[in-house]
Amino acid sequence: MSSPRPPFRVGIIGTGGIAHAHADALNALSPRVEIAGVVDLDRARAEAFADRFGVDRVFADAGDLFANEELDLVHVCTPPQTHASLAIQAMRAGVPSLVEKPTALTLGEVDELEAVHAETGVPVLTVFQHRFGAAARHLGALVDGGELGRPLVATCETLWYRADEYFDVPWRGRWDVEGGGPTMGHGIHQFDLLFAIFGRWSQVSAFAARQLRPTDTEDVSMALVRFENDALATVVNSLVSPHETSRLRFDFEFASVEVRHLYGYTSEDWTFTPAPGHEHLATRWAEGLDSGGISGHRDQIAAILDAFEAGEAPGVGLAEARRTLEFAAATYASAFRGVAIAAGELSGADPFVRSMSGGIVPWAPVKEVLA
Structure with missing residues (x-):
């Protein structure tokens, strides 16, 4: 009988309003998943967020998060103009990302994401939770x-x-x-x-x-x-x-x-x-x-974890997004x-x-x- 896999480790970049929905969903899926660290330019806001959701580690930028934590997934919860650059940074760090909508500001940025995905093979997923x-x-x-x-x-x-x-x-x-x-x-x-x-x-x-x-x-x-x-x-x-x-x-x-x-x-x-x-x-x-229950982030995150465990492509990937x-x-x-x-x-x-x-x-x- 195989032993259960260890919890999925995730990071959250950005600790504004929408990040709370992500953290609530992740904690609802515990112990299957755990929040390993959070990132925000506003240190006080990040620490308050970490205290509320029981996260031990706070980082000043995404690079520090990727350098110091082994992650299975990172949630990008920042304003839209940063989505593409952070998703590219995650791909180059070998970490799949779940990006709040919109995936990017322009079709040109999505094309850049697809080019890096073709190079790295690391998925970029978009939050379209109503599908789930x-x-x-x-x-x-x-x-x-x-x-x-x-x-x-x-x-x-x-x-x-x-x-x-x-x-x-x-x-x-x-x-x-x-x-x-x-x-x-x-x-x-x-x-x-x-x-x-x-x-x-x-x-x-x-x-x-x-x-x-x-x-x-x-x-x-x-x-x-x-x-x-x-x-x-x-x-x-x-x-x-x-x-x-x-x-x-x-x-x-x-x-x-x-x-x-x-x-x-x-x-x-x-x-x-x-x-x-x-x-x-x-x-x-x-x-x-x-x-x-109510359609929300929990359903999509659970489906992503299911896909990871089954070795399947999770949704919603770049082509559909x-x-x-x-x-x-x-x-x-x-x-x-x-x-x-x-x-x-x-x-x-x-x-x-x-x-x-x-x-x-x-x-x-x-x-x-x-x-």
């Missing part, structure tokens, strides 16, 4: 098995509210350090799950606007999407919606499946409606649905150029490969508006 909730996994299995028929129509809405004060944090609402507005930083979780269920998108036609918020980026975007399998979808991302909701509805040939939640769903947040003549599918849905990020870039390109954008069209020296804004944001800079 019990209901989403069950739905994916039904779709993969062809039980629901063809995917036909979907609606993807991330209607949230953020007051002006939310953007007092220096890196929020700026193209150069956050990459974009709700399309990049908020709705990306929802439409990533849309693509995980409906498949590859092939074309997008979009609008984006800055309606209210004091940002350089959009605070609303809307897109019409065609998929390679000829399904159609609408995708709406907003930070100006007082009645907040996150909603995904999938209409298949034999059933409609819908989830309504805000920042994370439970299995009870999903509804299943069979088409006439396919009532047996309601039983199939209910029988295979694990009640589970790039397709999701490419959709964000295509949404901006379509909105600002006023044309439909096909998958794969943004490449090479295209300005939207180098920046999500493409350098052609139609509204005036905030400083001019507020002057």
